[in-house]
Every structure is written in structure tokens, then in C-alpha cells.
Amino acid sequence: MSLPDQPVAIVQRIAYHVYLSCMSDQDCKQHLCSPTAPCKVALDLLTPFLTLKLVASAWNTVVKNLKLDAFFSSVEEGVYYPHDWHINTRVRRAVLLSRYRVFRTIHSDAGDRGVYLAYDFGDAQGCAAAPEVVIKIWVSGSDHEYHHEIAAYKVLRGCPGVPKTLQEAQYEPLCDIHALPMQKLGPTLEDLISVIPTRRFDSRMVLTVAIQMIERYRDIHERGLIHSGIKPGNICLAPRGTDSPGMLYAIDFGFALPLADNLPLPSAHRIDAVGNRRFMSVLAHHGISKSQRDDLESLAYLLSYLFHGEVPWEVPRAIRLRSFEGSFRASVQEEQKQLQQQHLNQLQPQVWRLKIATPASQLFRGMDECFHEFWRDIKALAYGEVPDYDTMRARFAVCLEGHEKGCSPRGWWDVWDQFNG
Known part of the structure; x- marks a missing residue:
């Protein structure tokens, strides 16, 4: 090493040992933060080391060049992301x-x-x-x-x-x-339905979703927004230990639109069709600007899906869930995939037609009359008309009371723990 490099090397060695001594505390080794962004406790431990940077500019330069670990401790095991751009x-x-x-x-x-x-x-x-x-x-x-x-x-x-x-x-x-x-909220309804063996909700659960989501949409619409994003994965349970454990949360407002831009009539210009094809309203398929009615129509499709485990315009459940045994299993599975793809190719361009052609008797088959009344109320709404949320909610509440007579009360987390324990 040449003579001019010796002072820098000595300072670097001292700085490194000072850093190690500061971080030798066992508690600090368990920290999730990093040397460049330490938490309050780690910062207190690092303060003597960082203060030494004020001694001289050479010390400050050496500290910046130290090969320090990015984080104090790992938080993931066996996870590898090879693409820097991702x-x-x-x-x-x-x-x-x-x-x-x-x-x-x-x-x-x-x-x-x-x-x-x-x-x-x-x-x-x-x-x-x-x-x-x-x-x-x-x-x-x-x-x-x-x-x-x-x-x-x-x-x-x-x-x-x-x-x-x-x-x-x-x-x-x-x-x-x-x-x-x-x-952070609780599991989504998609998570919940995936752990239930039947892959569907019972009547009490669907009625509770209806009551909760009508309340959510009433409040969202009153603030001048259309959600445009209802699906089981966008409805979450409340976190454990909250004051309102039975509350459902609406999430994902990336497709939300301001209601004021749509009134008093639909826009003359076609907008991008956004939302989940399974649940989006018929008008949304055509790029017509949305109003309160569209959110409630999507909610009706969701309620049907939660009760039946499917909606009439998707791949039949019998095809999706069928399992095969025996020596011809591979060939039968391949045939099943071809049937699924053919069905998708046939139905995807015409989902909106199937939605129009599906009567309430099929959409809400086996469900209480309050769902049929809810559907009639939705279809009677004009564009931009404010729905009677309270009346809609009250019908579902009365029906829920009838189902709960003689039954022990059950919350969302009770259902989750029952099937996910």
C-alpha cells in the first residue's frame, strides 16, 4: 500500500470497527430496518458512530464507502426475485x-x-x-x-x-x-369462500354481505364516487380486535369515477370498460359512463355468485370442479381443458348479452324474495337516480332476522376460524 493511502485505510478500518461495536447489541441484530434508514432504537445505537462523521471530511467520505449490509436482518426466506426491473x-x-x-x-x-x-x-x-x-x-x-x-x-x-x-x-x-x-385489514371474501368446503356462502352470510355493501355504497355514493370495482377479492373483513368486527370494508378504488362527471346524462363519449367482467354492469361492457345503479347491479351479481358459487355466464361449475380417476385421467383432463377453452371463447365476447337474457328467477334461484325485490328496484332506477338505500337495506335486514331465529349469532371471524383453523 502506498503511503498516501495509509491514512484512508486506517480511517476506514477504524470506522468499520466502530460500526461493528455499535451494532454488537443482540437486540439491534434483530432489527428490520437498515443502516441508511434506521428505526428510533437502532438510531440511538448508531448515534456515536454517526457522530464521528463530523470529525473530518475524510471520515465522512470513508463512512459513505463502507460496505454495510442493506438490512440488519432478513424478513423473507427462500424468496428470489431475479429481475431488477420488476x-x-x-x-x-x-x-x-x-x-x-x-x-x-x-x-x-x-x-x-x-x-x-x-x-x-x-x-x-x-x-x-x-x-x-x-x-x-x-x-x-x-x-x-x-x-x-x-x-x-x-x-x-x-x-x-x-x-x-x-x-x-x-x-x-x-x-x-x-x-x-x-x-391492514382481515381476509377478503375471496379468501373466505376458498376455505369453505362448499365454496359458497349460506343465506345468512349472503344477506349480511348485502346489508353491509348497501351501507358501503350509500356512503361512497354520497361522497360523489362510483366504486366500479366490486368482486370477492375487493371486500375485506375488519381487522381483529376492532370496535366493529362485523363490518366489511370496500377496497381497491383504482377504477373509481367521480359521479359529478356523469350527470345529468351519460357521457356522449365512450369510456374504457373497467371492472371485473364477471360482475360489471351491462352498461359498463359498452363503455357507458356509470352511475349509482351500476354499482348496485354489480352487487346483485356478486350476491348471486356468493350463494351459488358461480354466475350463469361463466364456465359451468360442473366442468370446473369435476375430478377424474383411472387410467384415462390425463386424456380426460385434456378434454376438460379444451371444453373450458371452447366455452370461454364462445361466451366471453357475449357476456353482456347473457346478462341481459338471464332472468331474475335464474340469477336468484333458491334465494329469498328480498333478492328479487332488490333486482326489480335496480332495474327501475333511471341513470343517476339516487337509490332508496334504506328501504333496500331494511328488506334484507328483516329477512336476516327471520333466518337467525333460533340460531346462535356468528361473526365473520368465527366463520374464518371454523374453516381455517
């Missing part, structure tokens, strides 16, 4: 917004947007008491769903049954993404 890889490069550490992917779409579980170590107790939160992340700041989501949650702030945002959406330069942290 959003799943980006969100794991650093602590997000100086306080959130991603540890699980809930859902990611096309590598440019996703939903994640993260630890929040931003309070005074740091990583020792880091609660779990949900973070919605977008790569592009010009993503239309990003802007719809941000605008919707601003309008819906404080609305019952809508998740709370923990802070404003921000750009994170270390990962080159835009992040919106939100409270």
Missing part, C-alpha cells in the same frame, strides 16, 4: 418512505404495480413493536389507477368501511416507485 424486486431494495419494510407480495400485476405487506417501524419503539401494514405501489407516476386511487382515498377519508391511509402517497427515489401505505 416491481417485486424494486420494493425490496430499501426501506420505503424511511419506515416501511416489505416482506410479502399480496399481488403484483405486469411488473409495474402491486400490493404488499410491510412492517412499519416508524414509531418510538422501532422494530420491536412494528405492526403490519399494506402498501400499494406503482412504478409510473402517470398510471391512471394511481391517480384514481389517490383521489378516491382523499374524498373517502373518514368514510366507514373504507381502509385508512397512513400517510400521503409519495415517491421513493431509492426504489423508483410511488407508494401509498394503508391499514
Whole structure:
């Protein structure tokens, strides 16, 4: 080593040993944060080390060049993301917004947007008491769903049954993404129906969903928004231990539209058809701007799906769930796949036609009369007409009381624990 390099090497060696001594505490080794974004407790331990950077500019330069680990401890095991460009890889490069550490992917779409579980170590107790939160992340700041989501949650702030945002959406330069942290809710109805052996809800459960979602849409519509995103995966149970454990939450407002832009008549210009094809309204298939009626029509399709496990315009349940045994199993499965694909190819372009042609007697077969009355009320609504939410809700409530006579009360978490235990 040449003489001019010796002072730098000595300072670097000293800095590294000081860092190691600061982080030798066993508690700090279990921290989820990183040296570049430490939690409050880790920062207290690192303070002597960081203070030494003020001694000289040479010391500060050496500290910046130290090969320090990105994180103090691992939060995922056996997870590998090989593509640097993919959003799943980006969100794991650093602590997000100086306080959130991603540890699980809930859902990611096309590598440019996703939903994640993260630890929040931003309070005074740091990583020792880091609660779990949900973070919605977008790569592009010009993503239309990003802007719809941000605008919707601003309008819906404080609305019952809508998740709370923990802070404003921000750009994170270390990962080159835009992040919106939100409270973590319970399982979705999609999760719940997947653990029930029959893959369908009973009458009491469907009636409870109807009552809850009519209340959600009443409050959302009163604030001037159309949800446009109902499906089992976008309805969540309340978190455990809350004051309202029976409340259902509506999530995912990436397709939400302002009601004021639609009135008093549908827009003369065709809009993008957004939403889940299984549940979206007939008008939505044609790109006609939406009103309150469209959300309630989608809700009716959802209620039918939850009770029957299917809707009339999708691949028949018998084909989807049929299992085969014996020596010809492989060939039969291949035939089954071909039948499914043929059915999809035949029905997908004409789903809206099937929805129009499906009578209420088929859509709500085996269900209580209040569902038929709900459907008639929806069909009688004019574009932009304010529904009588209270009357709709009251019918379902009376019917639910009849079903619950002589039955022990049961909450959503009771059902979840029963089948997921």
C-alpha cells in the first residue's frame, strides 16, 4: 500500500470497527430496518458512530464507502426475485418512505404495480413493536389507477368501511416507485369462500354481505364516487380486535369515477370498460359512463355468485370442479381443458348479452324474495337516480332476522376460524 493511502485505510478500518461495536447489541441484530434508514432504537445505537462523521471530511467520505449490509436482518426466506426491473424486486431494495419494510407480495400485476405487506417501524419503539401494514405501489407516476386511487382515498377519508391511509402517497427515489401505505385489514371474501368446503356462502352470510355493501355504497355514493370495482377479492373483513368486527370494508378504488362527471346524462363519449367482467354492469361492457345503479347491479351479481358459487355466464361449475380417476385421467383432463377453452371463447365476447337474457328467477334461484325485490328496484332506477338505500337495506335486514331465529349469532371471524383453523 502506498503511503498516501495509509491514512484512508486506517480511517476506514477504524470506522468499520466502530460500526461493528455499535451494532454488537443482540437486540439491534434483530432489527428490520437498515443502516441508511434506521428505526428510533437502532438510531440511538448508531448515534456515536454517526457522530464521528463530523470529525473530518475524510471520515465522512470513508463512512459513505463502507460496505454495510442493506438490512440488519432478513424478513423473507427462500424468496428470489431475479429481475431488477420488476416491481417485486424494486420494493425490496430499501426501506420505503424511511419506515416501511416489505416482506410479502399480496399481488403484483405486469411488473409495474402491486400490493404488499410491510412492517412499519416508524414509531418510538422501532422494530420491536412494528405492526403490519399494506402498501400499494406503482412504478409510473402517470398510471391512471394511481391517480384514481389517490383521489378516491382523499374524498373517502373518514368514510366507514373504507381502509385508512397512513400517510400521503409519495415517491421513493431509492426504489423508483410511488407508494401509498394503508391499514391492514382481515381476509377478503375471496379468501373466505376458498376455505369453505362448499365454496359458497349460506343465506345468512349472503344477506349480511348485502346489508353491509348497501351501507358501503350509500356512503361512497354520497361522497360523489362510483366504486366500479366490486368482486370477492375487493371486500375485506375488519381487522381483529376492532370496535366493529362485523363490518366489511370496500377496497381497491383504482377504477373509481367521480359521479359529478356523469350527470345529468351519460357521457356522449365512450369510456374504457373497467371492472371485473364477471360482475360489471351491462352498461359498463359498452363503455357507458356509470352511475349509482351500476354499482348496485354489480352487487346483485356478486350476491348471486356468493350463494351459488358461480354466475350463469361463466364456465359451468360442473366442468370446473369435476375430478377424474383411472387410467384415462390425463386424456380426460385434456378434454376438460379444451371444453373450458371452447366455452370461454364462445361466451366471453357475449357476456353482456347473457346478462341481459338471464332472468331474475335464474340469477336468484333458491334465494329469498328480498333478492328479487332488490333486482326489480335496480332495474327501475333511471341513470343517476339516487337509490332508496334504506328501504333496500331494511328488506334484507328483516329477512336476516327471520333466518337467525333460533340460531346462535356468528361473526365473520368465527366463520374464518371454523374453516381455517
